[in-house]
Amino acid sequence: MKVAVVGGGWAGIAAAVALADAGHDIAVLEMAPHIGGRARSVAGEPPYDNGQHILIGAYRDSLALMRRLGVDPGTVLKRLPLALPYPGEPGLCLPPGPPLVSFTRGVLAHHGWPLSARLGLLAAAGGWLARGFRCDEALSVAELCAGLPAAARRDLVEPLCVAALNTPAPQASARVFLRVLKDALFSGADSADLLLPRRPLSELLAGPATAWLGERLRLGRRVQSITPGWRVDGEAFDAVVLACSSVEAARLAGPLAPAWAATAQALRFEPIVTVYLHSPGSALPAPMLALREGPQAPAQFVFDHGQLGGAPGRFAFVVSGAAPWVERGGCAEAVLAQALRELSWATPPVIDRLLTEKRATFACTPGLARPPARIAPGLYAAGDYIAGPYPATLEGAVRAGLAAAQGAAADAAGGGTGAKGAASGSPTKTP
Structure with a gap:
């Protein structure tokens, strides 16, 4: 045919x-x-x-x-265990092993959170598992996770939500988010591994x-x-x-x-902005770091291309769910200020390139x-x-x-x- x-x-x-x-x-x-x-x-x-x-x-x-x-994925992609380190903090890291065991061990070992936060996250995850990772389609991620400890929401749920759905947690579909968690964290021994491109x-x-x-x-x-x-x-x-x-x-x-x-x-659509900074001689503590966004801190993640087989001294800062920054402008300058506040540099970073995808994804909203x-x-x-x-x-x-x-x-x-x-x-x- x-x-x-x-x-x-x-x-x-x-x-x-x-x-x-x-x-x-x-x-x-x-x-x-x-x-x-x-x-x-x-x-x-x-x-x-x-x-x-x-x-x-x-x-x-x-x-x-x-x-x-x-194409050999092992050659073009760098495989890493799921880890969400923040500047100066080890963050959550899942060790190898069966999904449930790995998630439980990783959460319990995360001493950056109080024990009550670790146990609260495990209890919530156990409830999601018992319900087959299903929920009312009208729920937002913020509503689904309202009972979680603040540290777990801030350092795990919100960055994973905006990374996977490109939609902020208050507007994001809880049903879709739970399906992502199910497949990423609980569907296989290596399903949660991060695969970071080390080729263009x-x-x-x-x-x-x-x-x-x-x-x-x-x-x-x-x-x-x-x-x-x-x-x-x-x-x-x-x-x-x-x-x-x-x-x-x-x-x-x-x-x-x-x-x-x-x-x-x-x-409707959600944009993604990528700000490339250049700083010769600089390197991050890891190929990827999570960042805490805020009113003057647009980026949620930064990638060190020098550690990924790309250009040394090139750093990609990612701003997902970037509609407010696209509307107000000044995103690259705000990212540069965020980078100077939160990270250490061998040489002063400068803005290298700004790439904006205005229709990066559809807005993944409830229902x-x-x-x-x-x-x-x-x-x-x-x-x-x-x-x-x-x-x-x-x-x-x-x-x-x-x-x-x-x-x-x-x-x-x-x-x-x-x-x-x-x-x-x-x-x-x-x-």
Whole structure:
């Protein structure tokens, strides 16, 4: 069958590879001059990443996709046990071992918290586990964790929430947050491990995918219309996967499925700002540190690229849920002041580069209505915003791409109902 994949981000790459592996004739139509979407490198020496990304051990499908394209995750990613050290504080660190044992040992060993805070967190986690990590969909993360000790909220819940959901805890969905905790902390011995890129981000997937897809890529091509048939700008296909942004997908699907398009158009977005500082001769105590944000402290995390195989003296400060700072301005200067207050430097740091992704993710709020993968028979959407249990992550995008490929191929083959996994947003396995 002939299938069009519109968009070449991580979802589009996943869909294209799965369809090609299944023997289908594919064309990937990408409006940019490159693929990779929001998870790519930009010009620099060495290149900068368009935002600092973290993968975790639970990202099974993303890691499998890398291997399929000839990338060794062990080479391009630095694997570390989950640790949230703060400047001058060891923070929470999970030792190796079975998930429940590791989490319990790590919390009990965190002497930066009073014993009452450690026991309170373990009691709350035990309750979440007993309830299958489910809760009322109307709850926010702040409401879910209101009874937790303040230290656990401040040093664990809030940074994990904004890192995973890119939405501040008072506005973030507790149901989605619990699913993240379940998969990250309790689904396998290595699921909580941090996987930090030690190569430019495009080398993880976009570059290898470009070589692998070859002539099937059509770059610099913005699709103007899709009509029943399926015809993409007049060219006939048996099925179409819309792996573009929700805004582009709504534009293209609007004439065909106005209700679906309306749901996609209703999504709100949260920005992420990455501020790169340069300080020759400086190094952090660890490759990644957590930071306590506040009215004059925008960043929640900082990464030492010199310890990750990148440019020595380059430091990436990440401001998630950055809408207030995008509106007020001055984020880079505030990050520099925060860095000078909280960290030690061999040479005075200077602002190197500011990268703002205004539509980094959808705002993952309680009870959010997200569009389903299946738009119509033979027409599917793939992206980190599609209905499902996960927030906007690289793994969510890859799983959505795999599910859309499965559903579109099934519809085009005459099944008519598509893949159940594609409709529900539940994860699928790499073919």
